[in-house]
Amino acid sequence: MHKTPLLDQLESGPWPSFITDLKRVAGRKKSAADLLGVLERSYKDKITHWKHGGIVGVLGYGSGIIGRYIDIPEEFPGVEHFHTVRVNQPSGWFYTTKALRELCEIWDEHGSSLLNMHGSTGDIIFLGTTTPELEPCFAKLTAKGWDLGGSGSAFRSPSCCVGQARCEWACFDTMEACYELTQHMQFELHRPSYPYKYKLKLSGCPNDCVAAVARADCSVIGVWKDDIRIDQAAVKAYAGGELKPRGGATVYPKLDVKADVTDLCPTYCMSYDGKTLKIDNKNCNHCMHCISLMPQALRPGTETGAAFLLGSHAPILEGAQMSWVIVPFMPMEAPFDELKEIIVNIAEWWSEHGKNRERVGELMLRLGMRAFFQGVGLEPPAQTVRTPRANPFFFWHQEDFDAEAAGRKYIKL
Amino acid sequence: MALSKADLVEYIFDMVAKAQGKKNIKAMDVQKAVLKEHPDQDKNMIKFGIKELIDTGRCVYTYFGGSYIEIPHEEGAAKKV
Structure with missing residues (x-):
């Protein structure tokens, strides 16, 4: 194990530390140990030692594998290659524990065991493997019904x-x-x-x-x-404090419907006279503020x-x-x-x-x-x-003249 | 005149080979170049022509800030220890 005095400080805060996680994996994976080493080195040198991109991938695909190499492999041979594998996530990130175990077993066998749930695009991110391990890892993933996600100049995983x-x-x-x-x-x-x-x-x-x-x-x-659905009785219940705002997810015990809801409406399309909540739905811009505060009283239209x-x-x-x-x-x-x-x-x-x-x-x-x-x-x-347009000049195209001549109407009734 | 599938694949391969080391070319560059010479070529055929080159390993996708198509070569950053 490398000495990591700078990284060790990151473990002292109140939150769970990724350094602690890495150290736990470093006991059985050389790549994780060297990853800690190179990160400590980068903190000292104040530069990154990583290069990303290149030609690595699996046959037939141009996406899903992001090549990563280090510029000092002689010092940290465990991360000489440290490629990232993006695995397309299921819709809404719903997994069974069986599926998660399968993913972890595959990555334990073919990679560093380090993963990120999830990356910004939503993919499962497998962090760190070598070029020879890419194809076997991909074969195991596809055998279990998984596929790689998007990367590079591609359509990214929705x-x-x-x-x-x-x-x-x-x-x-x-x-x-x-x-x-x-x-x-x-x-x-x-x-x-x-x-x-x-x-x-x-x-x-x-x-x-x-x-x-x-x-x-x-x-x-x-x-x-259409119109926001209103339950006027529930609105009164919010105003009277019988129902908690945001389903109880705020520190406020009682909602002031005027101050907290109608006065904060960005288009001022709501009013509350202490008895009835009125919404001018034509001017509502669907910001969800009122619905989020009073979920039992207001619902989106149908x-x-x-x-x-x-x-x-x-x-x-x-x-x-x-x-x-x-x-x-x-x-x-x-x-x-x-x-x-x-x-x-x-x-x-x-x-x-x-x-x-x-x-x-x-x-x-x-x-x-x-x-x-x-x-x-x-x-x-x-x-x-x-x-609204501020430039008084408008450049007409030939098709505009043609449309005018053909009797174009500007307001659709 | 549109190229046959086999001719199209070779045409694209030649284009990629000639650009190797001089210019990074993208899939859309390939499509535009083919359509310039052969305006009646089906766009889908061009896509699948590239796919065939990739699937057979004659070409590879690379990433250097954007995704490109190249002839397989040794990765410069993969230093031998």
């Missing part, structure tokens, strides 16, 4: 919240949609063919538990079209589906960008053909016009929303307008 499996607010079956999309995009998931990464996450309601709006190029977020948003990414120079509404509402029934078509059309337009390593959101901003909607064949809805 992920979703637990949806209707455990949540009463889910506006569509996120797990079914996630599974359908995973199957539909198998070619693109395993064979990188895009300008850069392309991520998809599905949340069942606007609470967005998988943070799809911030973390995925394609964000599918459950939403309803005409449910999803909004499709596009473009979130976090480039270092420009800063993080959230996804942008592209389709405000679409019904979400299996086999989700409309969603599949949109995702594929967008990928085609992006592949055609995108520069190398340009995310689809960056391309959308570079070419403009007009070019985007024309390119993917979608109608531009009013909900895509972020701010």
